[in-house]
Amino acid sequence: MASTVTSKSSRPGYGQLLRTRGAWTFLLPGFAARQPFAMLTLSIVLLVRHTTGSYGAAGAVAAVTGVSMALFAPSGGRLADRRGQRAVLVPGVLVHALSGGALTALALAHAPLWALFAAAVPTGASVPQIGPMVRARWGARLHGSPLLTTAAAFESVTDELTFVLGPLLATALCTTVAPAAGLLAEAALTLAGGLLFAAQKGTQPPVAAVPHARVRHASALRVPGVRVLAVAFLGIGSVFGGLQVALTAFSESIGEPGLNGVLYGVFAAGNMLSGVVYGAVAWKAAPQRRLVLGHAALAAAASALWTAHSVIVLAGLGLLVGVCIAPALITGYTLVERLVPAGARTEAFTWLTGAVALGQAAAVTVAGQFEDRLWDGAGFLVPMGGTVLALVTLVALQSRLATRADGRTVARGVDHRVPMTVD
Template identity: 40%
Template sequence: MTGGKYVVGPYRGLFDGPGVKGFVLAGFIGRMPMSMLGIGIVLLITALTESYAMAGAVAATTNLAFAVAAPLSGRLVDRFGQARVIVPFAVVNALALAGLMLCARLDLPQWTLYAAGLLVGATSLSLGSMVRARWSALHGGSARLHTAFAFESVADEVIFVTGPALVTVLATAINPYAGLLVALVSMLGGSLALAAQRRTQPPVRADRGGGGGTPILIPGIALLSCVYLALGAVFGSVDLITVAFAEEEGVKGAAGFLLAAFAGGSMVSGLWFGSRRWRISLRGRFVRALGVFAVGLLPIAFIGDARVMAVALFMAGLAISPTLITGFSLTERLVPSSLLTEGMAWISTSIGLGVSIGAWAGGRLTEAFGASNAYGFALAAAAVAVVVGVGGSGLLRIPDAASPGKP
């Protein structure tokens, strides 16, 4: 009981400020599609065309378009404010997704699916970055921000646990369009609700750092982007390979449970990590979390039982949230306030791009060598993340003077 109070205590009062509950809820609903879109597209196109190759290619086109466009839309948000960017992007994104479904329904030429998928990805907003920017505007430079980022990391894990399961049930039990329709409504409703809450919107600040450049040119942000690209490859490959592993073990229906164990470990650690008041520097926490994550992954390549694998994935997942939380916290400290949304979008898009690469590589390696051997790719990607993160950790030292516009 005492332990529960210790964990929950720091979160008390976090949502008491004016408008806080509103933007947290809107942001959560609005970014549900980030875990639903890819699998929803695959389920729809395969149901109509029976072509996994085409379905995967359209989903990859959407993911890559988002990876390229997210930092650009983040820059627009920093320059013009969240509300002025969210509304037109959300409306066009909804129309593009509706167009994709219509193209599939009418059996239009394949290029129309790719074109619609490209537009869907290009107009998808990184709402998680915008919500974190609102937290930064409220609690920048305080211990509260660490707790807020921990909560957002847990929220992301909840989305990644529930989203794929929800869209799969809707697409298979109701009709192939149902999952994407729910994703469309969630995105549009949550995005417009977030845009309407201007009271908590971060103020638009002129760049007083001189030059008005892009955050990716900041050495520490470039380093973090490389690390999270590798970590995204871990996430993408583990998700795909684990489904194949469950099928190889004759328990395909347990694949969702295994993936939930991976995300569940991250949720548990996120709540605990956010409840702590740390004496170790952000850089120190980041390096340690990376190392623990890589070591925690090692057993999965040597397990041949689904029940043991569930435990191993849960343990490996324990280091995910601490790594993400410290990465976003470092970004908040390294990037000028005038470029904060774009800076966080670079981190999110690096993860997303890594997930696409990991899923592609994991699929190829699984077909060629089997699921257990394919896990070696995830281990190699984690090792790359550790080498890059630890080797370049000097770039993550927080300057004595706060970034412009920050405490």
């Protein structure tokens, strides 16, 4: 390990990061606004499973939501880069609250599956991309600072804290209050938190850095490294989605449905604690090498999940999988700072967030079918398959994640040192 890390003192710490001027003005409302994101998929699964009696139907509706988010999130990121975050957030959270309420009402009315799908599309498409927007604000505040890597770690820890609290809250509301309580609370929190975050106009990144005539119009997805990272994040999404369905099925199979939130919380807690440690270490190894190693560890841990047949073993394996996710997430987001110019980073971050959502959606669908049609616990095969495929892709295309020594990244012959907005 000595060959890959240096002293913690050589890396600016979390204390210095949190003393960044203006940071708390967007961190606190940002945390409130991103909390519902961790509740959405599980709340849908629990509600639709209750009203239809099918994990397959529940997974399919949740998957439509995730796919819609994955498809529309990059467009929202481009608009945020061009028009400002507030212009995207305000209408987005209003649409999300209304469509989430409609989805709840249709599920409770035992509407046909196609009607649930129709409501799931705007619900997913309007999910506010708070995480990418917060990361873009850090990038604007810390441009060129060594604190950027610390900020990436801090944001990963914050994300995972929401994934500790969100599933616990969703499960508690759906199992002790009412099956619809989780989704209704998610919609209300999204509306309140999103509007509070949008009100912080002073810290949002500048909309345009150069005169319009000199702006280059291109998508962040043109950068080859972003495409590779998107595939890697699909694998991470397969872990989130597969576990949400498989843990729900496992908890119900032993007659303890409330245990689902606890088990998922253990998984997310491992992710959060690992992120704290990972962000405090100054790593010497190249980030693309760390990304491959992180995904190798994640694939190995995820491959053991299907063998668990007791709560204790499953909790231990879930904790281990969570520990392995944080390094992969943090390193991927750190690479975006090196690969993509500031004028397109919100979009780049939303491509990765969308990839996680798409992987989660596919995993929820497949895991739901596995649980319905195969044996109890078959859903745990999905995280194994997703992480192994992501690892193979990373190993084969690792060279596309390399950055030039002078910090420039070239995609298709375009030197991206010039700030750009996107179509």
